[in-house]
Amino acid sequence: xGMQNQRRVYGETLEELGSRDERIVVLEAxxxxxxxxxxxxxxxxxxxxEVGIAEANMAGIAAGLALTGKIPFVNSFAxxxxxxxxxxxxxAICIGNLNVNIVGSSAGLSDFGDGATHQxxxxxxxxxxxxxxxxxAPADGNEVRExxxxxxxxxxxxxxxxxxxxxxxxLPAENTFRMGTPVVIRDGKDLVVFAHGIMVSRAVQAANILxxxxxxxxxxxxxxxxxxxxxALLDLAQGFQGVLVTEEHSIVGGLTALAAYVLRGQGLxxxxxxxxxxxxxxxxxxxxLLEHYGLTAARMVETARAMLRRGA
Amino acid sequence: xAITDQEIAELKEVARKNRIDTIDVTxxxxxxxxxxxxxxxxxxxxxxxxxxxxxxxxxxxxxRDRFVLSKGHGGVGHAVVLANKGYYDPAILRDFNKTGSAxxxxxxxxxxxxxxxxxxxxxxxxxxxxxxxxGARCKGEDWLTYVMLGDGECDEGSCWEAAMAAAHYKTGNxxxxxxxxxxxxxxxxxxVMSLEPFADKWRAFGWxxxxxxxxxxxxxxxxxxxxxxxxxxxxxxVANTVKGKGVSYMENDPAWHYGGLSAELIRQAKxxxxxx
Ligand SMILES: Cc1ncc(C[n+]2csc(CCOP(=O)(O)OP(=O)(O)O)c2C)c(N)n1
Numbered sequence: 001x002g003m004q005n006q007r008r009v010y011g012e013t014l015e016e017l018g019s020r021d022e023r024i025v026v027l028e029a030x031x032x033x034x035x036x037x038x039x040x041x042x043x044x045x046x047x048x049x050e051v052g053i054a055e056a057n058m059a060g061i062a063a064g065l066a067l068t069g070k071i072p073f074v075n076s077f078a079x080x081x082x083x084x085x086x087x088x089x090x091x092a093i094c095i096g097n098l099n100v101n102i103v104g105s106s107a108g109l110s111d112f113g114d115g116a117t118h119q120x121x122x123x124x125x126x127x128x129x130x131x132x133x134x135x136x137a138p139a140d141g142n143e144v145r146e147x148x149x150x151x152x153x154x155x156x157x158x159x160x161x162x163x164x165x166x167x168x169x170x171l172p173a174e175n176t177f178r179m180g181t182p183v184v185i186r187d188g189k190d191l192v193v194f195a196h197g198i199m200v201s202r203a204v205q206a207a208n209i210l211x212x213x214x215x216x217x218x219x220x221x222x223x224x225x226x227x228x229x230x231x232a233l234l235d236l237a238q239g240f241q242g243v244l245v246t247e248e249h250s251i252v253g254g255l256t257a258l259a260a261y262v263l264r265g266q267g268l269x270x271x272x273x274x275x276x277x278x279x280x281x282x283x284x285x286x287x288x289l290l291e292h293y294g295l296t297a298a299r300m301v302e303t304a305r306a307m308l309r310r311g312a
Numbered sequence: 313x314a315i316t317d318q319e320i321a322e323l324k325e326v327a328r329k330n331r332i333d334t335i336d337v338t339x340x341x342x343x344x345x346x347x348x349x350x351x352x353x354x355x356x357x358x359x360x361x362x363x364x365x366x367x368x369x370x371x372x373x374x375x376r377d378r379f380v381l382s383k384g385h386g387g388v389g390h391a392v393v394l395a396n397k398g399y400y401d402p403a404i405l406r407d408f409n410k411t412g413s414a415x416x417x418x419x420x421x422x423x424x425x426x427x428x429x430x431x432x433x434x435x436x437x438x439x440x441x442x443x444x445x446x447g448a449r450c451k452g453e454d455w456l457t458y459v460m461l462g463d464g465e466c467d468e469g470s471c472w473e474a475a476m477a478a479a480h481y482k483t484g485n486x487x488x489x490x491x492x493x494x495x496x497x498x499x500x501x502x503x504v505m506s507l508e509p510f511a512d513k514w515r516a517f518g519w520x521x522x523x524x525x526x527x528x529x530x531x532x533x534x535x536x537x538x539x540x541x542x543x544x545x546x547x548x549x550v551a552n553t554v555k556g557k558g559v560s561y562m563e564n565d566p567a568w569h570y571g572g573l574s575a576e577l578i579r580q581a582k583x584x585x586x587x588x
Contacts, residue, residue, distance in 0.1 A: 031497060033497075050498060053435070053505075080433065113417055114385075114416075115417050117431075117433045118432065118433075281411065282409040282411075282413070282418075284342050
């Protein structure tokens, strides 16, 4: 299985999009070699606006550019893109339903070195809570490629979060993404796993382990967190003994909360492998943090076993 | 003379040791924000070894001066300063940035003795410092608040909102520094987002402002002593510095904003700093 870096795929796709569509403009806040908008800047310097370390201002400027018919892509680390600029995103972008794309780089715990201040464990929650906003979390590099195109084509505000580190391919190279639709990655019949981001490939690992124990697991990539086809999600859980939700995000306001809400009243056991409403911390590797916070295939396997035992 | 030649010689030696230790911790951590830690080191050294009213054996002493590292990514340098000042055993810094360690890249005031304010996201230190200064005044206490900003950090609007508030409330108990190393991540400040005329901006916002060489101990001492004696409002010391100061291959190279250090780079850095 190949590995790709979502940031790199994003930077390359943005550059390619820029060559096809004059309306694409890019805003950056002193992290261009990390967000990889440096690629776009090199190709189209006149359409790349460096605003300095001023994320709120960047979101406001993007709103103005959108009002002139441009298609802005706003860039920073997820915690600053979504958090620092929150009120500008809410008031200047979302109330006007403006066509601004916000890309939260180094999301989740993936900026492992920088610790709590730089790790976005709640970006999906705060972006999901704003009316008019679309929220996306790609599972791998291939999905990023398709999402960027879809974001540019979509009229209205979109937030996409990206992982900082190389991630394994979880999806085929093409036709991986349809906005709003959860997609079955691996089918099964006992337990259904809803996942987004890097947890999709980890869920597949867990499913492979459980298969050896005779437990058949369906893994669903829920890469659009809003607007979500709720009927489709309900459908995908029908006839299963339990639901496991997993995400590199707080249990507050992400897919865990979303699935619990959509599946309410169905009588289905539901468990979550996610971050339990705590801040992150510095570490020497992303993997170390994922272990520490229990975002592993092993934890999913344990959780699944416990759920099935209880159900039996 | 605010400071004697002997004091200057001693402080320079402390700063040299602080820089060498910062190199070591950066090596152990696998990487850190070394450029900006080195540029502010002379200012931190003169503050901690000469001017701050602190007691390392009693880090929570209510009457202590407060120091806010608004450019929180310089935590690797601040952690070394606090260790060498006696707040904790320097050996603990071998675990800097490891999972479970109290010492993350951006220091957490709830975990590290001597850290008054947790920082790391740019543009929060100055507003918090204005709050500290107003709090001290409300309580009738005479400790001072010192705050260190990055120059790139001053792109954040929140810095200027706080600048306005400090002048409005005439916080004579607040002393600011900008580590004016002229660099941020994407390059020189003046090409990323121009700050100049920078000192004039602080003046226009109502701050008594001094512009000095941030590696010159005589100028530092003069500016700090002026600020301590000035009670009519906030003072900003714009300290011109060199990013990566003291290490030849880092100086003025924005690529050394953050970096990891091989054994060879550590050897070279230490030799530049007069050791080994
Ligand atoms: C709100 C926010 N945006 C972005 C960052 C990422 N970041 C960390 S350091 C830095 C550059 C800081 O430049 P400067 O203030 O000049 O510091 P120095 O050169 O002294 O290291 C940036 C953009 C951050 N920490 N906080």
